[in-house]
Amino acid sequence: xxxxxxxxxxxxxxxxxxxxxxxxxxxxxxxxxxxxxxxxxxxxxxxxxxxxxxxxxxxxxxxxxxxxxxxxxxxxxxxxxxxxxxxxxxxxxxxxxxxxxxxxxxxxxxxxxxxxxxxxxxxxxxxxxxxxxxxxxxxxxxxxxxxxxxxxxxxxxxxxxxxxxxxxxxxxxxxxxxxxxxxxxxxxxxxxxxxxxxxxxxxxxxxxxxxxxxxxxxxxxxxxxxxxxxxxxxxxxxxxxxxxxxxxxxxxxxxxxxxxxxxxxxxxxxxxxxxxxxxxxxxxxxxxxxxxxxxxx
Amino acid sequence: xxxxxxxxxxxxxxxxxxxxxxxxxxxxxxxxxxxxxxxxxxxxxxxxxxxxxxxxxxxxxxxxxxxxxxxxxxxxxxxxxxxxxxxxxxxxxxxxxxxxxxxxxxxxxxxxxxxxxxxxxxxxxxxxxxxxxxxxxxxxxxxxxxxxxxxxxxxxxxxxxxxxxxxxxxxxxxxxxxxxxxxxxxxxxxxxxxxxxxxxxxxxxxxxxxxxxxxxxxxxxxxxxxxxxxxxxxxxxxxxxxxxxxxxxxxxxxxxxxxx
Numbered sequence: 194x195x196x197x198x199x200x201x202x203x204x205x206x207x208x209x210x211x212x213x214x215x216x217x218x219x220x221x222x223x224x225x226x227x228x229x230x231x232x233x234x235x236x237x238x239x240x241x242x243x244x245x246x247x248x249x250x251x252x253x254x255x256x257x258x259x260x261x262x263x264x265x266x267x268x269x270x271x272x273x274x275x276x277x278x279x280x281x282x283x284x285x286x287x288x289x290x291x292x293x294x295x296x297x298x299x300x301x302x303x304x305x306x307x308x309x310x311x312x313x314x315x316x317x318x319x320x321x322x323x324x325x326x327x328x329x330x331x332x333x334x335x336x337x338x339x340x341x342x343x344x345x346x347x348x349x350x351x352x353x354x355x356x357x358x359x360x361x362x363x364x365x366x367x368x369x370x371x372x373x374x375x376x377x378x379x380x381x382x383x384x385x386x387x388x389x390x391x392x393x394x395x396x397x398x399x400x401x402x403x404x405x406x407x408x409x410x411x412x413x414x415x416x417x418x419x420x421x422x423x424x425x426x427x428x429x430x431x432x433x434x435x436x437x438x439x440x441x442x443x444x445x446x447x448x449x450x451x452x453x454x455x456x457x458x459x460x461x462x463x464x465x466x467x468x469x470x471x472x473x474x475x476x477x478x479x480x481x482x483x484x485x486x487x488x489x490x
Numbered sequence: 491x492x493x494x495x496x497x498x499x500x501x502x503x504x505x506x507x508x509x510x511x512x513x514x515x516x517x518x519x520x521x522x523x524x525x526x527x528x529x530x531x532x533x534x535x536x537x538x539x540x541x542x543x544x545x546x547x548x549x550x551x552x553x554x555x556x557x558x559x560x561x562x563x564x565x566x567x568x569x570x571x572x573x574x575x576x577x578x579x580x581x582x583x584x585x586x587x588x589x590x591x592x593x594x595x596x597x598x599x600x601x602x603x604x605x606x607x608x609x610x611x612x613x614x615x616x617x618x619x620x621x622x623x624x625x626x627x628x629x630x631x632x633x634x635x636x637x638x639x640x641x642x643x644x645x646x647x648x649x650x651x652x653x654x655x656x657x658x659x660x661x662x663x664x665x666x667x668x669x670x671x672x673x674x675x676x677x678x679x680x681x682x683x684x685x686x687x688x689x690x691x692x693x694x695x696x697x698x699x700x701x702x703x704x705x706x707x708x709x710x711x712x713x714x715x716x717x718x719x720x721x722x723x724x725x726x727x728x729x730x731x732x733x734x735x736x737x738x739x740x741x742x743x744x745x746x747x748x749x750x
Contacts, residue, residue, distance in 0.1 A: 264673030310676070341555055355611040359619065363595045366584050374582030377575070378658060379599040388605065434586070 278394025
């Protein structure tokens with residue numbers, strides 16, 4: 194039903210709402226990926242904006258400068274980012290909690306700096322302006338990108354749902370609870386942490402490649418630590434370790450500031466307060482509350 | 491069906507923690523189909539020894555060998571893959587999962603599919619997951635907790651959680667089982683049931699079982715042999731009846747067992 198609604202949505206809305214809906218799909222992808230890492234494996238990451246950025250830049254550079262077809266560069270960029278995610282995971286294996294947060298924060302800053310300094314490739318601080326991508330000769334307009342993001346988000350949801358009820362999802366949850374106990378069940382914690390980082394980076398990068406062509410202009414500033422914190426907030430607000438929570442968290446993050454737009458000068462303040470209230474009264478996130486209200490929690 | 495006979499050998503194990511020696515040159519062996527109790531006062535090194543066998547602690551000297559494989563060179567998870575299962579003193583279950591799913595976690599080694607297949611949930615993944623779920627259902631029935639399958643483990647009494655933890659070991663296709671104080675916190679009925687279950691595991695699967703336990707009546711009833719540790723040294727490796735007769739063991743241990 195939801196999917197049907199999502200399919201016809203572009204018909205009845207204006208360009209700006211379509212932009213917001215596409216953005217929600219994109220952020221849902223990021224949140225799904227981050228949920229593997231934070232919600233399931235219990236690892237904090239503050240470098241997801243950088244994964245998102247690497248995905249965006251790799252897709253943009255391959256498509257725009259090298260003339261590679263958009264979909265191919267989208268996946269090539271995601272695979273590159275997946276490799277970076279796996280590499281980031283290796284030192285992260287030795288760290289926990291706040292130390293991991295700080296280390297990933299460092300990685301995020303380094304990746305962002307590399308994008309900034311590698312001017313020949315990325316355009317540096319001037320950023321990259323992009324034109325609408327083409328798929329099989331057809332120009333992908335706003336509605337086209339919406340549907341592409343919808344298709345990829347649906348695939349992403351399908352993959353996430355499968356992994357979380359499979360061997361990997363259970364292994365990640367076991368690691369979060371106790372690495373010692375997981376080990377005694379034959380679960381090699383380092384391997385699964387690397388997998389979690391890698392999948393998570395893949396999702397973020399696909400989202401980044403879509404984002405670049407949604408906004409049609411990227412610069413390194415867009416992929417700062419602030420965005421990483423936003424991603425983390427989405428996952429926590431929506432509900433850690435739940436797939437539905439990823440959608441709800443992303444939607445909350447995109448839509449609530451829009452709803453608050455009418456309040457003069459205060460959207461930031463109200464939004465911040467709202468975050469605090471959600472966390473204090475709904476520690477299991479909006480999705481957890483929804484489930485409880487529906488009597489399924 | 492008991493498989494071929496295996497031998498789990500602890501060979502000249504010493505463990506130093508900083509300047510403190512927790513175990514000194516301990517050697518004994520455990521064959522499949524035998525139940526050995528590991529007893530001794532607090533601080534004797536029983537848990538350290540269990541940690542060495544399950545790969546959590548690396549011995550400073552000596553090695554643990556399973557037939558021709560040196561286990562002490564492997565990680566805890568590879569040791570589990572080799573068929574040595576460990577049940578901790580306090581049940582280490584995943585609180586947010588149901589009883590059924592907690593048991594499924596233990597099927598990790600038995601499931602053999604790649605991440606790509608898992609993402610798409612290909613037919614072979616579905617088949618393997620179904621087989622694992624069937625095995626879980628069997629174990630739930632064996633443990634007598636089939637009606638709790640869908641409950642969250644957090645809501646269950648302690649005794650049930652310990653049973654589930656044991657159930658996880660059963661799902662791992664193990665040849666040797668290490669139990670750390672399995673009856674601590676259980677009531678009398680549960681203790682009897684656990685004892686019967688361990689005996690039937692030995693009978694049906696030829697499992698070798700190593701039990702760390704303070705309760706002398708329980709271990710002497712169940713075990714073929716008792717290994718007694720005191721201050722990190724092995725002071726006896728004899729049938730239970732001999733332990734009760736041994737003055738040295740009585741002195742180091744039984745005084746304490748009386749309060750346990």
